[in-house]
Amino acid sequence: MKILVCISNVPDTTTKITFTNDNTKFNDNGVQFIINPYDEIALARAIEIAEANSGEVTVIHVGEASSEPTIRKALAIGAHKAIRINATPKDAHFVSTQIANYIKSNSFDLILTGKESIDYNGSLVAGMVGELLNIPSVAAIKKLDVDNNQATVEREIEGGKEIITIPLPFIAGAAEGVAEPKIPNMRGIMSARTKPLEIIEAVSDNTQTVILKYETPAPRGTVKLIDAGEAEKLVAILHNEAKVI
Amino acid sequence: MSVLIYIESSDNKLKKSAYELASYAKTIAEKLNTSVTAVAIGDVDRSELESLGKYGVSKAIYVSGEKLKNFVNQAYASIIAELSKETQANVVVLSNSLSGKGLAPRVAVKLNAGIVDGAIDLPDINDNKFVVKKTAFSNKAFAYVEVESDKKVISLNPNSYQVIEKPENITIEEYTPEIKDTDLRTVVKEIAKATNKVSLADADIVVSAGRGLKGPENWAMVEELANLLGAATACSKPVSDAGWRPHSEHVGQTGLAISPNLYIAIGISGAIQHLAGVSSSKTIVVINKDPEAPFFKVADYGIVGDAFEIVPKIIEEVKSLKANS
Numbered sequence: 130m131k132i133l134v135c136i137s138n139v140p141d142t143t144t145k146i147t148f149t150n151d152n153t154k155f156n157d158n159g160v161q162f163i164i165n166p167y168d169e170i171a172l173a174r175a176i177e178i179a180e181a182n183s184g185e186v187t188v189i190h191v192g193e194a195s196s197e198p199t200i201r202k203a204l205a206i207g208a209h210k211a212i213r214i215n216a217t218p219k220d221a222h223f224v225s226t227q228i229a230n231y232i233k234s235n236s237f238d239l240i241l242t243g244k245e246s247i248d249y250n251g252s253l254v255a256g257m258v259g260e261l262l263n264i265p266s267v268a269a270i271k272k273l274d275v276d277n278n279q280a281t282v283e284r285e286i287e288g289g290k291e292i293i294t295i296p297l298p299f300i301a302g303a304a305e306g307v308a309e310p311k312i313p314n315m316r317g318i319m320s321a322r323t324k325p326l327e328i329i330e331a332v333s334d335n336t337q338t339v340i341l342k343y344e345t346p347a348p349r350g351t352v353k354l355i356d357a358g359e360a361e362k363l364v365a366i367l368h369n370e371a372k373v374i
Numbered sequence: 375m376s377v378l379i380y381i382e383s384s385d386n387k388l389k390k391s392a393y394e395l396a397s398y399a400k401t402i403a404e405k406l407n408t409s410v411t412a413v414a415i416g417d418v419d420r421s422e423l424e425s426l427g428k429y430g431v432s433k434a435i436y437v438s439g440e441k442l443k444n445f446v447n448q449a450y451a452s453i454i455a456e457l458s459k460e461t462q463a464n465v466v467v468l469s470n471s472l473s474g475k476g477l478a479p480r481v482a483v484k485l486n487a488g489i490v491d492g493a494i495d496l497p498d499i500n501d502n503k504f505v506v507k508k509t510a511f512s513n514k515a516f517a518y519v520e521v522e523s524d525k526k527v528i529s530l531n532p533n534s535y536q537v538i539e540k541p542e543n544i545t546i547e548e549y550t551p552e553i554k555d556t557d558l559r560t561v562v563k564e565i566a567k568a569t570n571k572v573s574l575a576d577a578d579i580v581v582s583a584g585r586g587l588k589g590p591e592n593w594a595m596v597e598e599l600a601n602l603l604g605a606a607t608a609c610s611k612p613v614s615d616a617g618w619r620p621h622s623e624h625v626g627q628t629g630l631a632i633s634p635n636l637y638i639a640i641g642i643s644g645a646i647q648h649l650a651g652v653s654s655s656k657t658i659v660v661i662n663k664d665p666e667a668p669f670f671k672v673a674d675y676g677i678v679g680d681a682f683e684i685v686p687k688i689i690e691e692v693k694s695l696k697a698n699s
């Protein structure tokens with residue numbers, strides 16, 4: 130079984146988000162980059178499935194050389210090999226086109242992404258790659274089991290969940306619950322250095338969107354404190370002043 | 375030319391997001407001198423579709439069929455794209471809901487349209503520029519995205535656009551699509567819905583609790599308060615990791631991102647990853663015994679004290695408010 134996991138390189142979750150160049154560019158000065166947390170979940174599940182089915186896990190990343198530490202981390206966690214498409218990830222369509230193009234010439238049984246990247250929060254890549262390849266896609270799954278050529282996945286719906294069966298190959302975005310992220314061990318870290326990391330040039334694609342500028346949310350006013358001894362007053366305030374209950 | 379919206383329903387009724395989409399699309403349609411067409415797929419009452427006329431929809435297309443009773447991502451995406459072409463829609467708007475997230479990227483690729491996911495405001499349409507504001511960096515920032523393609527797809531965050539009445543005479547059409555077998559590869563085997571529970575993703579009010587509540591046995595008061603307020607319940611990540619509450623209740627950077635009108639946080643410290651998922655709530659109330667808890671910095675109202683004393687008091691007060699109204 131051949132499994133492909135798409136990984137993006139994102140600012141660490143504790144990063145204070147600021148911008149430069151007149152709010153047109155993310156300020157990455159001093160920022161620690163990590164594997165997108167959902168992609169770590171996808172990778173962990175891919176490794177488990179590969180182990181059970183004598184399979185192989187490839188990770189793919191569309192990005193510049195500066196994201197190689199993130200790719201090496203994925204190899205240390207247990208991916209067998211890595212592909213970097215050498216380009217700036219301009220928008221979701223561009224990234225999806227690169228990934229779909231790679232899949233066309235290297236068939237996979239299962240393709241996993243994260244449910245969203247925590248920087249641009251698109252939730253787009255799984256659906257776009259699915260559409261470009263005309264294979265099924267599920268935006269966010271909470272459980273994934275593979276049995277021969279068929280998978281059973283669980284998807285969250287408003288107020289409950291849905292259990293779906295899908296024939297391989299398909300693409301899905303991993304959310305919490307699919308697996309516990311794996312921490313690389315010493316052997317993994319050592320072997321990551323020698324595992325293959327192939328660099329491929331990008332195919333051309335027109336971007337369809339461009340980010341013109343960023344903004345950070347206006348700070349909230351200061352908190353209005355209510356004395357614990359008069360906690361019940363909160364209810365009247367929410368009813369009469371905030372008008373939310 | 376038209377603006378097309380895909381609206382969602384559950385138990386034959388339209389979701390609240392349907393009216394938000396209608397109002398949002400109507401405002402865009404006015405700017406572009408055109409009208410709004412709504413597409414509904416699956417079981418929904420006719421009277422519900424008619425009610426969209428009040429919010430500016432001129433035409434509703436109702437798509438049904440045995441194979442479409444359950445949500446099938448690919449088949450639904452094909453239908454939406456097909457009807458977008460047929461009605462010559464140049465703007466297509468969907469809800470950025472759990473199902474909408476599956477549809478929007480596929481529809482965009484089919485239409486060769488640029489997409490803005492998680493939009494939170496109207497597009498700014500000027501000098502042939504089409505710019506949409508969306509959340510980015512897990513609610514820590516906003517991005518203004520220009521869509522350069524002719525056709526545009528927008529997925530609108532729930533709860534981010536006001537419902538506005540703008541009555542139109544609505545006509546309702548039925549449409550029976552041809553569905554390709556390749557669009558029906560995914561099969562829904564089972565749907566498990568928690569009955570009479572308010573769904574977290576589109577709740578107006580959310581009561582949420584964290585590790586400060588010590589253990590799962592203490593959630594009765596959280597549920598009681600939520601029931602009284604017609605609210606959904608949520609929790610912090612360590613709480614669902616410990617199995618005190620289901621994963622589906624986990625909000626934050628790695629959980630669900632929500633923006634209810636009211637978010638009540640009980641015994642949650644307000645870690646940056648938690649705030650990422652809730653900070654766009656309109657009103658935030660924090661109950662925490664530690665006055666230094668970071669959550670107070672983003673709260674509108676706060677009570678410093680022991681949740682086990684405060685929450686029961688609030689419950690009693692809500693009861694008497696309900697009794698008197």
Ligand SMILES: Cc1cc2nc3c(=O)[nH]c(=O)nc-3n(C[C@H](O)[C@H](O)[C@H](O)COP(=O)(O)OP(=O)(O)OC[C@H]3O[C@@H](n4cnc5c(N)ncnc54)[C@H](O)[C@@H]3O)c2cc1C
Nearest residue numbers: 584585586610611626627628641642643647648663664681
């Ligand atoms: C990659 C990554 C992703 C993460 N994603 C998320 C996420 O999506 N969502 C999330 O929630 N967290 C997330 N976290 C975890 C986050 O960093 C915090 O650890 C977590 O939010 C803390 O949960 P908590 O507030 O319930 O617990 P704590 O931080 O332990 O806070 C408990 C609070 O309860 C208060 N308290 C204690 N007793 C009482 C009482 N009797 N009455 C009133 N108050 C009381 C305490 O003062 C304290 O402030 C993530 C972390 C990482 C590293």
Ligand SMILES: Nc1ncnc2c1ncn2[C@@H]1O[C@H](COP(=O)(O)O)[C@@H](O)[C@H]1O
Nearest residue numbers: 135137191242243245246251252253254
């Ligand atoms: N530059 C990239 N290279 C490889 N995979 C990516 C890239 N960007 C996003 N992805 C994948 O697509 C998922 C969803 O990203 P997004 O659509 O940006 O929210 C991520 O969790 C990754 O799995």
